[in-house]
Amino acid sequence: MNSAATQTGGSEMVSQPDELAPVKEMVRACIQCGTCTGSCPNAFAMDYTPRHLWRMVLMGLKEEIFSSRTFTLCSDCYYCTLRCPRGLPLTEAMEALKQIAAARHPSPDRYSTQFYKTFLQSVRRHGRVNEMEFMALYFARLKNPLFALRFAPLGMKLMRKGKVSLRVPLKGRHPLESIFRNVEALEDRS
Amino acid sequence: MIYQYYPGCSLEGTALEYNLATRAVMEAAGAQLHEIKDWTCCGASAAEATSLLLSLALPARNLALAEQADDVRDILVPCSACYLNLKKVEEKTHSDSGLREQLNGLLEQDGLQLAGTSRVRHLLDVMANDIGAEKIHSLVKQPLTGLTVAPYYGCQCLRPYAIFDDPEAPRSMEPLIAAAGATVYDWDMGGRCCGASHMNTHPEVGQALVGAILAAAAGADAIATVCPMCQMNLEAYQNQISRQQGRDLHLTIVYLPQLIGLAMQLPLPAVGLNLNLAVDGVFRSRQAI
Ligand code: SF4
Numbered sequence: 001m002n003s004a005a006t007q008t009g010g011s012e013m014v015s016q017p018d019e020l021a022p023v024k025e026m027v028r029a030c031i032q033c034g035t036c037t038g039s040c041p042n043a044f045a046m047d048y049t050p051r052h053l054w055r056m057v058l059m060g061l062k063e064e065i066f067s068s069r070t071f072t073l074c075s076d077c078y079y080c081t082l083r084c085p086r087g088l089p090l091t092e093a094m095e096a097l098k099q100i101a102a103a104r105h106p107s108p109d110r111y112s113t114q115f116y117k118t119f120l121q122s123v124r125r126h127g128r129v130n131e132m133e134f135m136a137l138y139f140a141r142l143k144n145p146l147f148a149l150r151f152a153p154l155g156m157k158l159m160r161k162g163k164v165s166l167r168v169p170l171k172g173r174h175p176l177e178s179i180f181r182n183v184e185a186l187e188d189r190s
Numbered sequence: 191m192i193y194q195y196y197p198g199c200s201l202e203g204t205a206l207e208y209n210l211a212t213r214a215v216m217e218a219a220g221a222q223l224h225e226i227k228d229w230t231c232c233g234a235s236a237a238e239a240t241s242l243l244l245s246l247a248l249p250a251r252n253l254a255l256a257e258q259a260d261d262v263r264d265i266l267v268p269c270s271a272c273y274l275n276l277k278k279v280e281e282k283t284h285s286d287s288g289l290r291e292q293l294n295g296l297l298e299q300d301g302l303q304l305a306g307t308s309r310v311r312h313l314l315d316v317m318a319n320d321i322g323a324e325k326i327h328s329l330v331k332q333p334l335t336g337l338t339v340a341p342y343y344g345c346q347c348l349r350p351y352a353i354f355d356d357p358e359a360p361r362s363m364e365p366l367i368a369a370a371g372a373t374v375y376d377w378d379m380g381g382r383c384c385g386a387s388h389m390n391t392h393p394e395v396g397q398a399l400v401g402a403i404l405a406a407a408a409g410a411d412a413i414a415t416v417c418p419m420c421q422m423n424l425e426a427y428q429n430q431i432s433r434q435q436g437r438d439l440h441l442t443i444v445y446l447p448q449l450i451g452l453a454m455q456l457p458l459p460a461v462g463l464n465l466n467l468a469v470d471g472v473f474r475s476r477q478a479i
């Protein structure tokens with residue numbers, strides 16, 4: 001808990017704005033009732049429960065938060081958001097943590113990181129996702145052939161059913177390039 | 191009934207049969223679908239996990255394209271993840287004009303503009319409320335008598351926006367299943383989470399969630415779904431999950447419009463049961479040629 005104390009004391013990176021500030025704002029009114037944890041289908045696999053995570057956010061325990069896999073295990077079911085007695089936007093708060101991690105904290109969960117990154121590269125390239133290209137690249141980047149092998153029978157089945165297209169969607173155009181570039185430019189500045 | 195149509199990426203690939211059956215059932219019910227020209231990906235779950243602004247800009251582009259295309263206000267979306275992404279931008283830009291301006295700044299370069307006139311509709315909403323069980327019943331030629339079907343809604347057509355059903359205890363699919371002549375399986379897992387992309391990123395967690403859903407449906411002949419991600423998670427890993435849990439969890443998984451199309455006796459290429467990954471003989475035998 002020592003590192004926590006120094007972080008809440010604000011001794012590190014004083015000039016930097018608090019990157020957790022927007023998430024703190026979202027969960028400030030939390031009364032620690034645990035309804036979110038009780039509603040979360042993924043709580044059993046998380047290292048900190050959602051309720052615990054919100055406490056950590058309010059205490060500014062950055063290091064612990066971004067080295068945990070709690071927020072990467074949120075599957076956006078919106079049960080917690082629906083049921084929180086304080087009406088807090090909890091799914092959005094989980095997503096905000098994913099966004100901060102994607103921008104600045106290499107997550108220990110490289111599976112999620114690579115999955116999202118590879119997906120968006122395919123979308124940026126073609127305008128629509130090419131599922132075949134995306135999954136092939138994803139598995140290649142994991143550098144875990146055993147993991148990829150678990151999906152091989154499914155890949156074969158989909159191929160037999162003509163469900164994986166080798167055709168590139170929206171061929172020859174990059175309809176999303178300017179959006180991706182503009183978003184990047186805006187976010188670099190912020 | 192005319193709708194603009196946003197199929198989304200999955201319906202061009204792994205969820206081909208959802209696209210076929212949706213189009214066929216809507217046509218049979220007298221509805222016209224105008225596919226949005228040059229639609230692009232809504233960002234799925236990847237954009238929101240990476241950048242808030244990107245996750246709003248990608249759907250905004252499609253809403254703007256729809257507005258530009260014609261003055262049909264309702265956009266029909268069969269995929270629940272696409273539906274929520276598009277819906278979120280519809281809702282957020284209504285309540286926050288600053289956000290709409292910001293998004294328009296991003297769309298400007300492509301000559302697009304979002305006025306906020308579209309209404310995003312989930313296929314289930316349209317089937318339940320615009321077409322309705324009565325109309326569907328009148329089109330049924332071969333009632334699915336004797337089959338028990340579990341309605342599975344998943345998350346994102348129900349939550350966070352409670353537009354057409356109860357997000358805690360959904361029922362909108364029941365009259366439709368009954369209209370097809372099948373019996374509704376009584377369970378409380380219809381709105382549970384299938385784990386979304388966990389199956390690809392945290393398989394052990396995804397398998398636990400899907401295993402619990404399949405086990406709870408054990409007394410049914412099939413599960414009906416309204417989302418390509420739910421469908422894939424429920425149908426594609428039944429061997430692995432059965433092996434792992436030491437019990438037989440194999441079950442027929444079909445898209446709701448396939449079920450309805452089957453009862454309407456629409457031709458095989460339209461219903462497309464041959465494309466599903468988990469359909470047993472009982473179901474297949476009901477399919478018209
Ligand atoms: S449900 Fe809401 S108030 Fe209760 S612990 Fe969770 S975030 Fe806090």
Ligand code: SF4
Pocket residue numbers: 036039040041042043050073074075076077078079080081090091094
């Ligand atoms: S939205 Fe995320 S954190 Fe909330 S209950 Fe669902 S999986 Fe858990």
